Amino acid sequence: MYRxxxxxxxxxxxxxxxDVSGYTSYLAGVELDHAQDILADLISTIVEAMAPxxxxxxxxxxxxxxxxxxTLDGHMLQDTIEGAYVAFRSRLRNIQQASxxxxxxxxxxxxxxxxxxxxxxxxxxxxxxxxxxxxxxxxILVHRLLKNEVVTRADVPAYALxxxxxxxxxxLDPAGQGxxxxxxxxxxxxEVVAWVRDLTALWQSRESQPRREIPEELLLRETxxxxxxxxxxxxxxxxxxxxxxxxxRNITSFEEExxxxxxxxxxxxxxxxxxxxxxxxxxxxxxxTYWMMRGWMVVPGDPGVYLSDALEMTPTGGTRVxxxxxxxxxYSVPPEVLERLHAQLAAEARVSNANLRELLAQVADxxxxxxxxxPPRSQGRHLAEREAD
Numbered sequence: 001m002y003r004x005x006x007x008x009x010x011x012x013x014x015x016x017x018x019d020v021s022g023y024t025s026y027l028a029g030v031e032l033d034h035a036q037d038i039l040a041d042l043i044s045t046i047v048e049a050m051a052p053x054x055x056x057x058x059x060x061x062x063x064x065x066x067x068x069x070x071t072l073d074g075h076m077l078q079d080t081i082e083g084a085y086v087a088f089r090s091r092l093r094n095i096q097q098a099s100x101x102x103x104x105x106x107x108x109x110x111x112x113x114x115x116x117x118x119x120x121x122x123x124x125x126x127x128x129x130x131x132x133x134x135x136x137x138x139x140i141l142v143h144r145l146l147k148n149e150v151v152t153r154a155d156v157p158a159y160a161l162x163x164x165x166x167x168x169x170x171x172l173d174p175a176g177q178g179x180x181x182x183x184x185x186x187x188x189x190x191e192v193v194a195w196v197r198d199l200t201a202l203w204q205s206r207e208s209q210p211r212r213e214i215p216e217e218l219l220l221r222e223t224x225x226x227x228x229x230x231x232x233x234x235x236x237x238x239x240x241x242x243x244x245x246x247x248x249r250n251i252t253s254f255e256e257e258x259x260x261x262x263x264x265x266x267x268x269x270x271x272x273x274x275x276x277x278x279x280x281x282x283x284x285x286x287x288x289t290y291w292m293m294r295g296w297m298v299v300p301g302d303p304g305v306y307l308s309d310a311l312e313m314t315p316t317g318g319t320r321v322x323x324x325x326x327x328x329x330x331y332s333v334p335p336e337v338l339e340r341l342h343a344q345l346a347a348e349a350r351v352s353n354a355n356l357r358e359l360l361a362q363v364a365d366x367x368x369x370x371x372x373x374x375p376p377r378s379q380g381r382h383l384a385e386r387e388a389d
Contacts, residue, residue: 009124014067014077014166015134015142016053016118018046018084021158022111023061034105038095045091046114048313049084049288051230051367052076056134062146066123066134074170075263076236078197079287081116081160083232085199086206086286088114114199116160117145120169137188144186150196154180158199163192176261212284212292214306214326221325223349227318227357228364231311234319235288237360238309241269247356250274250348269293284308294328304328318364323349 020042027035039061046063047055053065092109099106121138142163150159161182167174174181174195184192227234237243241254250273259266269280276297284292289311296304306326311319 010122010136011068011124012070012120012169013123014053014069014072014118014120014169015123015138016050016065016067016081016116017059017062017142017146018050018065018088019062019115019117019146020046021113021115026108026111032105034101034103038105038109041095042088042091042112045087046084048230048317049087049232050080051232052236053080064134064143069169071169071171072120073236073240073242074167074172075258076240077118077166077170078160078172078262079236080232081118082197082199082202083235083288085114085116085158085160086203086289089203113158115146115150115158116199117142117148118160118166119145119163120166141186141189141192144188145184145192145194148182148184150182154182154196156180156196156198156200158203160197160199161194162197163194167195173261178260206286211286211290214292214308214324215329218306218326218329219324220305220327221349222322223353224320224322225353225357226314226320227360228316229319229360229367230317231313231319232288233363233367234321234360235291235309235311237356237363238321239263239287239291241271247359248352249355279304 020039023039043058043061043063047065050063050065053067056064056066058064092112096106096109099109119138119142121136121141123134123136123139125132126135127133145161145163148161150156150161162172162174162179179195179197182194182196184194186192229237237247241256245251245254252272252274254269254271256263257268257270258264263282264285265282267282267285269278269282271278271280278295278297280293280295282291282293283306284290290309292306292308294304295307306324306328308324310322310324314320
């Protein structure tokens with residue numbers, strides 16, 4: 001007698017598939033052992049960079065991930081996808097530069113690229129043959145959309161394809177952010193309206209522009225500290241107006257003015273620390289590895305300071321953060337004022353960093369419980385060690 005199956009409960013989630021493009025043709029005529037090492041390394045890089053998305057399943061040369069929620073932070077969504085692409089391209093470059101192997105698998109690495117398909121819908125978990133699988137019509141749809149005509153019709157080799165439902169859940173205006181409208185015909189949902197972000201152009205822009213740093217002669221303070229969460233999660237907590245008040249408890253209100261609806265260079269922040277008004281301007285934005293801003297008290301005569309955070313992954317999958325504070329070039333500040341400012345900044349940083357470490361320790365425990373084991377990074381001798389972007 002068969003026992004009736006328990007119907008899985010339904011929930012809303014953002015679904016994202018990262019697919020290594022060109023891998024099938026790359027495999028033709030290359031050494032399989034090295035090719036598998038390279039793919040394992042790249043997939044590990046992608047999965048690590050996709051946090052806080054959870055890994056649902058590895059599917060050959062693709063990683064199927066999800067993030068539960070009725071809605072999601074649109075800034076975080078785009079930063080996560082684009083940050084994962086930059087991490088992939090950086091890793092691809094580092095492997096190639098560090099490799100001394102002249103096999104076909106290693107010399108043909110530049111043939112590989114990456115695409116993303118992102119959708120939002122209804123899903124359920126169902127146990128099959130001892131494994132928990134993500135199922136539902138929207139799971140089928142996001143996989144169908146991997147076979148699309150973006151490259152043919154838009155001539156974009158590496159891209160993020162966001163369905164309109166994903167953008168609605170994220171509260172994003174795609175046209176206002178310069179995304180390209182794209183329509184696909186599917187056998188499971190008919191016509192699907194989506195929008196495309198050109199990731200090749202993003203990478204080229206990132207590579208052509210040197211990162212803005214605080215000059216050594218302006219440096220007031222530098223601290224290096226570690227937290228157990230991966231860089232993408234850590235970066236979001238450091239920079240998001242939604243999350244910063246959770247650890248910087250002096251913040252009583254926060255208003256953000258992004259450029260063209262997107263957080264990045266030129267974004268202005270206005271926050272209240274009790275009775276003190278603080279202004280911020282983002283000067284450099286490279287999630288999830290680096291950001292720099294100018295901050296000042298909204299009172300006459302306050303010179304303000306530069307602030308930056310550089311993030312890199314630790315061997316255990318956490319984040320090492322190098323935080324720097326510097327004075328502005330246009331101000332000549334007396335030594336006694338600098339000393340007083342340095343002491344004030346150090347005292348505030350100690351309290352805020354302690355709060356942030358405590359919060360991120362809790363987040364890391366939650367992520368560990370949700371994600372389970374991640375794919376191991378290949379240890380092939382021809383592969384380079386991870387470097388910060």
